[in-house]
Amino acid sequence: MPFQFNFTIEDHLEDELIPLEDGALALDFSKESSVSERQKGKHSDKKSSTEQFDLLQDLLWEHQSGGNAAPSQDTDHSLNGTNSLSNLEPYEKKPCLRVAKEHALPKDLKKVLESKVIETLPGLQHVNISVVKTILLKDNFSGENIISKSFSSHSDLITGVYEGGLKIWECTFDLLAYFTKAKVKFAGKKVLDLGCGSGLLGIMAFKGGAKEIHFQDYNSVVIDEVTLPNVVANSTLEDEENDLNEPDVKRCRKSKVAQELCKCRFFSGEWSEFCKLVLSREELFEKYDLILTSETIYNPDYYGPLHQTFVRLLGKNGRVLMASKAHYFGVGGGIHLFQKFIEERNVFETRTLEIIDEGLKRFLIEMTFKYPS
Numbered sequence: 001m002p003f004q005f006n007f008t009i010e011d012h013l014e015d016e017l018i019p020l021e022d023g024a025l026a027l028d029f030s031k032e033s034s035v036s037e038r039q040k041g042k043h044s045d046k047k048s049s050t051e052q053f054d055l056l057q058d059l060l061w062e063h064q065s066g067g068n069a070a071p072s073q074d075t076d077h078s079l080n081g082t083n084s085l086s087n088l089e090p091y092e093k094k095p096c097l098r099v100a101k102e103h104a105l106p107k108d109l110k111k112v113l114e115s116k117v118i119e120t121l122p123g124l125q126h127v128n129i130s131v132v133k134t135i136l137l138k139d140n141f142s143g144e145n146i147i148s149k150s151f152s153s154h155s156d157l158i159t160g161v162y163e164g165g166l167k168i169w170e171c172t173f174d175l176l177a178y179f180t181k182a183k184v185k186f187a188g189k190k191v192l193d194l195g196c197g198s199g200l201l202g203i204m205a206f207k208g209g210a211k212e213i214h215f216q217d218y219n220s221v222v223i224d225e226v227t228l229p230n231v232v233a234n235s236t237l238e239d240e241e242n243d244l245n246e247p248d249v250k251r252c253r254k255s256k257v258a259q260e261l262c263k264c265r266f267f268s269g270e271w272s273e274f275c276k277l278v279l280s281r282e283e284l285f286e287k288y289d290l291i292l293t294s295e296t297i298y299n300p301d302y303y304g305p306l307h308q309t310f311v312r313l314l315g316k317n318g319r320v321l322m323a324s325k326a327h328y329f330g331v332g333g334g335i336h337l338f339q340k341f342i343e344e345r346n347v348f349e350t351r352t353l354e355i356i357d358e359g360l361k362r363f364l365i366e367m368t369f370k371y372p373s
C-alpha cells in the first residue's frame with residue numbers, strides 16, 4: 001500500500017496506554033501524569049481554540065475510559081465510558097460524543113498540498129485517483145495526538161477517540177471497483193461519503209460529476225490532513241497537467257477549479273452530532289441521493305446513530321452503498337449483525353450486490369427505504 005504514515009510520538013505518553021477487552025486502547029488514568037500534565041503541556045503552547053476544543057474532547061473521552069463519568073453536554077448522547085456501557089444491550093450502547101463542525105476549504109489551495117507528497121493510487125482500473133502521503137508531525141495535530149498512539153501501538157482504532165480514518169481500508173477498493181463495474185451514475189447527485197477517511201469514494205463521485213459531495217469523518221485531523229488534501233490533489237493536479245502558460249487563462253482555470261471544489265464540503269464529528277449540524281442548517285437540508293460508506297459497521301455500539309443518520313439524511317428514493325467485512329474480529333460487528341439490526345428496525349431493505357470471497361470475506365450491500373412514500 002503506497003499510503004504511508006510517519007509519526008513523531010510524544011515519548012512521555014508512550015507507556016500510558018492500556019489494552020481494553022475489545023482490542024482497543026485507552027489511557028491509563030491510574031497513572032498520575034495523564035490529564036493534568038497533558039493539559040499543562042498543551043496550554044503552555046500557544047494553540048488555537050479549535051485545537052484546544054479537540055483536545056478537550058479527547059480528554060473527555062479519555063477520562064471516561066478511565067471509568068470516571070463526566071457530565072455530557074447532551075443527555076441524549078451522553079458520553080459513555082467502557083465501564084458504564086456494560087449494563088446495556090449492545091444496540092443501546094451509545095458512542096461518545098464528538099461535536100460536529102464544518103471545515104472550510106482554505107482560500108489558498110496550494111497551501112493544502114504544501115509539504116505533501118502526491119502519488120497516483122495503483123491498481124485502480126479506469127480511474128485515476130491521487131492520494132497524499134501523510135506525514136503528520138507532532139506540531140501539526142496536537143489536538144488529536146492520541147492518533148499517533150494508535151500507530152505507535154500498531155492499533156487501527158481507539159474506540160471513541162480515533163476511528164481509523166488515516167488509513168485506506170480494503171473495502172474502499174471493493175466499492176470503487178463496483179462503481180466502475182456497475183457504472184454507478186453520480187452526475188447531478190448529492191452524495192455523502194460517510195466515515196470517509198481518505199475520501200476516495202467521494203472523490204470518485206466528484207470525478208463522476210456529482211452536483212454536491214459531502215465528506216464526514218469522526219476525526220477533524222483526518223479531514224484536515226487526509227481527506228481535504230486528497231480532494232484538492234484530485235482537482236488542482238488536473239489543472240496543472242494542462243500546463244497553461246497564459247496568465248489570464250491560468251487565472252480563469254484556477255477559479256474554475258475553485259468553483260468545482262465548492263461542490264465539496266467537509267465535516268468532522270460523531271454521527272448523531274453530524275446529523276444535528278446538517279439538519280440545523282437550511283442550506284444543507286436537502287437530503288442525499290447517495291450515501292457511500294466503507295468499513296463503518298465494525299462496532300455494534302454505533303449501529304443506532306448510524307441507522308438514524310441514514311433515516312434522517314437519505315432522500316426517500318436515495319440509496320446507501322455500503323462495503324464491509326463479514327466480521328470484525330476484536331470489535332464484534334460485521335455485515336450479518338448489521339443486517340439483523342436493519343431488519344429489526346424495519347425501515348430499510350438491504351440487497352447484496354457482491355460478495356468478495358478472497359482473504360477476509362467482504363460484502364457490498366445496498367440499502368433503500370422499504371416504504372419510500
Ligand SMILES: C[S@@+](CC[C@H](N)C(=O)[O-])C[C@H]1O[C@@H](n2cnc3c(N)ncnc32)[C@H](O)[C@@H]1O
Binds near residue numbers: 163166170172197217
Ligand atoms: C475504519 S474507518 C474507514 C475509513 C474509510 N471509509 C475507508 O474505508 O478507508 C471508519 C470510519 O468511520 C467513521 N466513524 C466510525 N465510527 C463513527 C462514529 N461513531 N461517528 C462518526 N464517524 C464514525 C470514522 O470517521 C472512520 O474514518
